[in-house]
Amino acid sequence: xxxxxxxxxxxxxxxxxxxxxxxxxxxxxxxxxxxxxxxxxxxxxxxxxxxxxxxxxxxxxxxxxxxxxxxxxxxxxxxxxxxxxxxxxxxxxxxxxxxxxxxxxxxxxxxxxxxxxxxxxxxxxxxxxxxxxxxxxxxxxxxxxxxxxxxxxxxxxxxxxxxxxxxxxxxxxxxxxxxxxxxxxxxxxxxxxxxxxxxxxxxxxxxxxxxxxxxxxxxxxxxxxxxxxxxxxxxxxxxxxxxxxxxxxxxxxxxxxxxxxxxxxxxxxxxxxxxxxxxxxxxxxxxxxxxxxxxxxxxxxxxxxxxxxxxxxxxxxxxxxxxxxxxxxxxxxxxxxxxxxxxx
Amino acid sequence: xxxxxxxxxxxxxxxxxxxxxxxxxxxxxxxxxxxxxxxxxxxxxxxxxxxxxxxxxxxxxxxxxxxxxxxxxxxxxxxxxxxxxxxxxxxxxxxxxxxxxxxxxx
Ligand SMILES: Cc1cc2nc3c(=O)[nH]c(=O)nc-3n(C[C@H](O)[C@H](O)[C@H](O)COP(=O)(O)OP(=O)(O)OC[C@H]3O[C@@H](n4cnc5c(N)ncnc54)[C@H](O)[C@@H]3O)c2cc1C
Ligand code: FES
Numbered sequence: 001x002x003x004x005x006x007x008x009x010x011x012x013x014x015x016x017x018x019x020x021x022x023x024x025x026x027x028x029x030x031x032x033x034x035x036x037x038x039x040x041x042x043x044x045x046x047x048x049x050x051x052x053x054x055x056x057x058x059x060x061x062x063x064x065x066x067x068x069x070x071x072x073x074x075x076x077x078x079x080x081x082x083x084x085x086x087x088x089x090x091x092x093x094x095x096x097x098x099x100x101x102x103x104x105x106x107x108x109x110x111x112x113x114x115x116x117x118x119x120x121x122x123x124x125x126x127x128x129x130x131x132x133x134x135x136x137x138x139x140x141x142x143x144x145x146x147x148x149x150x151x152x153x154x155x156x157x158x159x160x161x162x163x164x165x166x167x168x169x170x171x172x173x174x175x176x177x178x179x180x181x182x183x184x185x186x187x188x189x190x191x192x193x194x195x196x197x198x199x200x201x202x203x204x205x206x207x208x209x210x211x212x213x214x215x216x217x218x219x220x221x222x223x224x225x226x227x228x229x230x231x232x233x234x235x236x237x238x239x240x241x242x243x244x245x246x247x248x249x250x251x252x253x254x255x256x257x258x259x260x261x262x263x264x265x266x267x268x269x270x271x272x273x274x275x276x277x278x279x280x281x282x283x284x285x286x287x288x289x290x291x292x293x294x295x296x297x298x299x300x301x302x303x304x305x306x307x308x309x310x311x312x313x314x315x316x317x318x319x320x321x322x323x324x325x326x327x328x329x330x331x332x333x334x335x336x337x338x339x340x341x342x343x344x
Numbered sequence: 345x346x347x348x349x350x351x352x353x354x355x356x357x358x359x360x361x362x363x364x365x366x367x368x369x370x371x372x373x374x375x376x377x378x379x380x381x382x383x384x385x386x387x388x389x390x391x392x393x394x395x396x397x398x399x400x401x402x403x404x405x406x407x408x409x410x411x412x413x414x415x416x417x418x419x420x421x422x423x424x425x426x427x428x429x430x431x432x433x434x435x436x437x438x439x440x441x442x443x444x445x446x447x448x449x450x
């Protein structure tokens with residue numbers, strides 16, 4: 001067991017809206033921890049359209065998805081938020097009361113937080129690996145089918161079938177080849193998107209007969225009790241069986257609501273209803289901002305998410321500092337705020 | 345206007361009017377055609393707008409660019425007729441185009 005991290009706010013999701021919430025909370029002296037299943041900040045902007053231009057961010061006639069994320073990261077730097085990447089927020093438990101909320105938040109990687117408020121900025125849901133649509137693959141998951149390598153030991157002396165043609169597939173092919181009994185890489189075509197030097201290294205291993213390359217696609221799984229014995233594959237020579245006891249498919253990511261459905265929050269068509277004064281959910285102390293929430297007139301726009309974060313922060317302040325007198329200040333003119341931003 | 349026919353995995357067919365200049369993916373969403381998710385909104389970044397183009401249309405469409413070919417690696421059961429519908433621009437020459445949506449987008 002690792003120790004529990006105590007904090008004011010846990011933000012679920014480091015998309016643009018979660019990032020800007022750090023700023024609004026920071027101005028009110030509220031410290032936040034951000035958690036995201038992705039290995040990097042930016043949510044949809046960074047994962048789906050880093051190079052595409054956005055034209056409707058106020059004050060920016062044009063900024064790319066990644067450009068916006070980079071700017072947001074710079075803007076929140078003064079508040080030194082803590083980031084926890086590659087972690088999925090799994091469980092959320094109520095410890096406090098509606099007047100003095102307190103929650104326990106746990107990630108799949110075993111990090112536990114005790115926090116006064118939770119801001120759910122989960123967007124379209126967590127980015128999760130795409131699972132090949134073959135029958136009963138769920139029965140094998142986390143036993144012999146994995147979508148990521150968390151422990152290399154899991155693959156030692158195993159016959160590993162890796163499927164895909166990008167960097168993840170190629171990198172793991174090269175990393176696992178020395179410790180696995182045998183690595184087989186399967187891809188739908190004899191052309192790879194991955195970095196040329198890894199593709200060359202892979203081709204060398206094939207030439208030295210240290211691994212196998214199959215051009216084909218997954219058609220089905222064979223095995224018992226979650227233990228894989230072979231994968232049947234469609235190839236140009238018909239359907240063949242590839243004997244293996246580990247499968248690593250790399251088909252990119254898709255957005256799934258995920259564990260949020262189990263947190264006791266009201267849901268309406270996979271979205272979390274909130275009020276439009278505080279953007280609080282049905283559970284006092286849990287807020288929802290950005291693409292994940294819904295209310296009459298909701299627009300799934302980044303600018304709307306920024307506004308929602310600013311208003312939610314005001315209510316969070318009342319939970320975190322119940323006795324503090326709330327004064328409204330501008331960043332342009334308040335030396336107090338400017339000190340926090342490190343510019344005064 | 346250009347007519348496009350979508351056939352779903354169960355064989356049900358829907359013919360809709362498509363606006364020239366838009367994409368086949370946008371046409372599907374606008375007309376409530378099921379079977380196309382288009383999670384990335386046409387950025388060629390998700391492969392959840394995968395379709396199979398009818399055999400007699402495969403050669404008539406402009407060839408897939410490298411980016412589309414690469415993104416097809418993220419689709420399942422890819423065939424020679426596979427395309428990403430967000431990358432097919434509607435124009436008058438495509439009148440009568442027929443595409444089939446896969447059973448699952450993943
Ligand atoms: C192609 C495209 C173009 C767009 N263009 C525009 C535009 O021009 N203007 C505009 O305003 N908007 C645009 N949008 C919409 C905009 O990207 C979204 O409104 C915005 O990303 C929402 O931000 P968010 O922070 O709420 O959520 P997201 O960006 O979806 O981020 C949510 C994050 O939360 C994480 N997460 C969710 N659940 C969990 C969990 N349980 N544990 C850990 N992490 C979790 C996810 O992994 C994700 O990283 C566009 C979207 C797309 C796809
Ligand atoms: S809509 Fe995402 S690739 Fe076509």
